Amino acid sequence: MEQESSLFQFIIEEDFKGTRLDLVLSLLIEETSRSHLQKLIEQGKVTVNGAVNNLKKYKVNTGDLVTVSVPEPVLLDVAAEDIPINIVYEDEDVLVINKPKGIVVHPAAGNYNGTLVNAILYHCKSLSSINGVIRPGIVHRIDKDTSGLLMVAKNDVAHRSLAEQLAAHSITRAYRAVVYHNFQEDEGTVDAPIGRDPNNRLRMAVNRMNGKEAVTHFKVLERFGSFTHLEARLETGRTHQIRVHMAYINHPLLGDAVYGPKKHVMGVESQMLHAKLLGFRHPRTGVYMEFDSQLPDEFKRILSKLGGTSYE
Incomplete structure (x- = not known):
């Protein structure tokens, strides 16, 4: 039996012009490794303007129509690995x-x-x-x-309880983010449905036709002129929600090459986003529990470089 695949199509934007195809795909498909994408290209599962040949080192052009056939993950025995976890x-x-x-x-x-x-x-x-x-x-x-x-x-039993709390929007999830540009307001809410980007099926976007409800509350913690340190609280939990919502209001996350500027700034190569606070009712006792985590060293380094002081 042939393995099922998901088919995606998107048109290359100006910002990606001159970038290798495998790198572009690795930026857009987060959970698929670049090496695996290279194999898909070699196997003819990626086409550019209908062609499958000579794509191994191909550099994309603005307006290229790229089609990607990504095989669905097979059910397999996932191996336990001795990897340190905090x-x-x-x-x-x-x-x-x-x-x-x-x-x-x-x-x-x-x-x-x-x-x-x-x-x-x-x-x-x-x-x-x-x-x-x-x-x-x-x-x-x-x-x-x-x-x-x-x-x-x-x-x-625990899974069902936690999933029900997520569905009821009763779980506390607060993030820290560094975003582009200054805010006039001190706090606000982005209430805009999120779904697949109709022009780029590998990205999410505010989609009022086919999107699902998405609500993000934000509060300014520190202003740095060209950047802002925010707290963002999720009311819903859509894929890439904070990243999409911040880009939608013209405040993309620093380091987010998918939804923001492609150029690396201050040595940051991925989005400045940290899930700092998590709270839920214990599935057995019903007691509310809340956990807080320190900002990572890279996050503190960027805040320090910007002149920030709010590290807690």
């Missing part, structure tokens, strides 16, 4: 982990090893099975290049 809290029902930037949460095409799930499987004897073999225990996720707090369910 456990903030653990009991018989839940884990709270402080994820570093650069690690993928769960296996996907081209990334079956070295993920947070591989590490959790080594640490835990049992995890919830609701999300299957690929994502055991994973109730929600944060992007590969976002750091911070993540909750994991160790059994199905």
Whole structure:
């Protein structure tokens, strides 16, 4: 039986002109490694303007129509790996982990090893099975290049409780972000539905026709003229929500090459976004629990460089 695939099409924007095709794809498909994308190109699963030949080192042009056929991940036994993880809290029902930037949460095409799930499987004897073999225990996720707090369910009862709290918007999730430009207001709310970008199926966008409800509350912590340090609180939890909403109001995240400027600034190569605060009702006791995490060293370095003082 042939393996099922997801088909994506998008048109190359001016900002990507002259960039290698495999690099462009790696920026747009976060959970698929660049090496795996190179294999897809070699296998003829990527076309540019209908052509499959001579794409290995191809540099894209503005207006190129790129089609990508990404095989769906196969169900497999994900291996436990002895990878260090920063456990903030653990009991018989839940884990709270402080994820570093650069690690993928769960296996996907081209990334079956070295993920947070591989590490959790080594640490835990049992995890919830609701999300299957690929994502055991994973109730929600944060992007590969976002750091911070993540909750994991160790059994199905805990998973259902935490998932219900997410659906009811009762879980506290507060992020820190550094974004471009200054804000006139001190706080505000972005209420705009998010769905696939109709012009680029590998990205998300504010999509009023086919998007799902998405609400982000923000508060200015420090202003630096060209940049702002924000707290962003999620009311909903759509893919790339903070990144999309901030770009939508013309304040893209520093370092976010997908939704913001492609040029690296101050040595930052990925979005400045940290999941700092996480709160939920314990699935067994019903007691509200809240966890806070320190800003990563890179985040502090950038704030210091900008002249900031709000590191707590």
